Amino acid sequence: xxxxxxxxxxxxxxxxxxxxxxxxxxxxxxxxxxxxxxxxxxxxxxxxxxxxxxxxxxxxxxxxxxxxxxxxxxxxxxxxxxxxxxxxxxxxxxxxxxxxxxxxxxxxxxxxxxxxxxxxxxxxxxxxxxxxxxxxxxxxxxxxxxxxxxxxxxxxxxxxxxxxxxxxxxxxxxxxxxxxxxxxxxxxxxxxxxxxxxxxxxxxxxxxxxxxxxxxxx
Numbered sequence: 712x713x714x715x716x717x718x719x720x721x722x723x724x725x726x727x728x729x730x731x732x733x734x735x736x737x738x739x740x741x742x743x744x745x746x747x748x749x750x751x752x753x754x755x756x757x758x759x760x761x762x763x764x765x766x767x768x769x770x771x772x773x774x775x776x777x778x779x780x781x782x783x784x785x786x787x788x789x790x791x792x793x794x795x796x797x798x799x800x801x802x803x804x805x806x807x808x809x810x811x812x813x814x815x816x817x818x819x820x821x822x823x824x825x826x827x828x829x830x831x832x833x834x835x836x837x838x839x840x841x842x843x844x845x846x847x848x849x850x851x852x853x854x855x856x857x858x859x860x861x862x863x864x865x866x867x868x869x870x871x872x873x874x875x876x877x878x879x880x881x882x883x884x885x886x887x888x889x890x891x892x893x894x895x896x897x898x899x900x901x902x903x904x905x906x907x908x909x910x911x912x913x914x915x916x917x918x919x920x921x922x923x924x925x926x927x928x929x
Contacts, residue, residue, distance in 0.1 A: 717928045719743040720755040722782070724772040726797065727761040728909065735909035739920040740929050749781040757928055758785060760903075762797030766822060766871065767811040769797055779815060786817050786901060791926040793855075794903030796869060799896065802903055803873050818898060819876035825890065834888050837870040844883040844894050844906065854882060854897050855922040859914055865894075865906035866915070872905060 721732055723745050736743035736759070743759065744751070752758060760782065762769055773779040786792050794802050803814045806822035814822070825836045841864045844856075851857050867885070872892040875881060880898035884891050885905070895904040902922060908915035923929045 717742060717756040718754070719757045719759060719923075719928060720752050721745045721759045721761065722752065722778060722798075723747040724762075724769060724776070724778055726764040726769050726772060728763055728795075728907070729761060731907075731909045732759060732761045732795065735916055735919045736923075738916055739923055741919070741923050742928075747776055747778065749777045752778065752781040752785060755785070755790065757791040757793070757926055758782065759793045759795070760798035760801060761795045762801065763868070764797055765811075766797065766800055766806040766808045766814070769801055770811070770814065773801070773815075783815055783817065786815075789900050791900045791902070791922075791928075792817075793922055794896075794901070795909075796905060796907055799903035799905055800871060800873055802896075802901060803875070806871065808871060817901060818873075818880060818896065821874050821876075822871050823874050824871050825887070829889055832888065834890070837868060838887050839868045840887075841865070841911075842867050842885050842887065842906075844885055847881045847884050847893075848879065849882050849897060851882070853925070855902055855918045855925060856882065856895070857921055858917040863914055864911070865904075865908065866910040867894075867906045869905060 885894035908918040
């Protein structure tokens with residue numbers, strides 16, 4: 712099959728920066744389409760799950776259209792998925808956000824909120840900033856971050872962060888006002904970031920390109 716026809720679906724569940732993600736895909740030459748049709752997801756070669764907003768609303772919207780089961784089926788069968796911001800959080804088991812409950816449960820772990828105070832200091836929430844990502848235990852050489860140096864700046868906007876049950880999946884961590892949190896994950900066919908690569912200039916766009924190259928989407 713000609714790789715130019717590999718189909719990437721950007722999942723539309725009415726919460727997300729869909730068009731900036733689509734523009735990033737177009738920039739690197741990916742054949743990406745925005746869709747909320749579960750059948751299109753099931754026929755895709757790769758998935759991108761973006762998102763900004765509340766976990767509980769996101770899961771509700773995914774379930775309404777049967778997108779949750781389509782995502783779970785594809786990812787468990789080995790289809791590559793790229794989660795971004797809220798999209799990363801949705802891949803985990805559950806959230807502490809009030810009333811939120813269960814996520815897609817593709818990675819064991821919990822979504823936690825930044826505390827209002829830390830070590831007697833008031834913490835500004837949400838975390839909206841350019842901030843650095845640091846290497847954790849995994850090597851970046853075979854990851855979508857392979858063109859980045861340690862301490863690279865990426866753009867963040869979030870109030871919650873993921874806490875994996877097993878930190879072997881953690882690709883990077885970030886420090887926000889003394890609080891260290893997981894800022895990206897790589898485990899098998901799942902890659903996800905708490906930061907927004909599409910809003911992180913050329914280095915961010917290189918992440919899209921390398922994800923596409925690693926998964927033979929270009």
